[in-house]
Amino acid sequence: MKITLCGIKHAGKTSAGKALAKKLDLPFADTDDILQDLYNKQHNTSLSVREIFRTLGSDAFRQLEAEAIRTLAGKQGVFALGGGALSNPYVKAKERKLLGFLCALNITNRTAYERIEAEGLPPFLQEKKNPFRTFCESNTERRRLFRQFAAASVSAGPTPEDTARKILNAYKKSQTKDC
Numbered sequence: 001m002k003i004t005l006c007g008i009k010h011a012g013k014t015s016a017g018k019a020l021a022k023k024l025d026l027p028f029a030d031t032d033d034i035l036q037d038l039y040n041k042q043h044n045t046s047l048s049v050r051e052i053f054r055t056l057g058s059d060a061f062r063q064l065e066a067e068a069i070r071t072l073a074g075k076q077g078v079f080a081l082g083g084g085a086l087s088n089p090y091v092k093a094k095e096r097k098l099l100g101f102l103c104a105l106n107i108t109n110r111t112a113y114e115r116i117e118a119e120g121l122p123p124f125l126q127e128k129k130n131p132f133r134t135f136c137e138s139n140t141e142r143r144r145l146f147r148q149f150a151a152a153s154v155s156a157g158p159t160p161e162d163t164a165r166k167i168l169n170a171y172k173k174s175q176t177k178d179c
Contacts, residue, residue, distance in 0.1 A: 002100025009083035016163035027077035066090035104146035
């Protein structure tokens with residue numbers, strides 16, 4: 001079984017993914033953590049994902065993100081993608097097909113932005129005149145990709161466990177359609 005979660009930044013993919021993996025007794029991995037491990041091992045350092053983005057710049061970061069996604073090939077479990085992973089030009093169609101059951105998590109831009117602000121704005125928003133508008137604009141394209149590629153879409157619940165239940169129900173529903 002392979003269930004992969006996509007959604008905008010701070011939609012709750014990691015929290016819901018961990019809850020779902022625990023419920024299913026499956027391993028969990030977040031591509032941001034994989035990316036961070038890859039970079040830090042290659043450079044013998046311990047930078048955060050934000051610091052890696054600042055160090056590499058967008059293009060090299062996206063290449064490393066695609067490499068992190070490729071590590072999921074052939075693995076079973078529950079996985080969370082970075083918010084921009086499906087818009088990554090280095091992630092090819094054949095690699096997206098290896099993501100298993102792809103489920104998009106829905107959350108409002110305002111809720112996600114408030115979560116981001118609480119941690120400090122990421123590099124792609126820090127220097128913008130209106131960071132909230134920039135965030136919303138980037139999410140418009142990302143949501144289009146989620147609709148295009150995801151097998152299902154669920155609204156994030158009040159807790160990660162509620163969201164995990166919704167994802168599992170969507171997965172089970174998709175499996176009965178295939179029969």
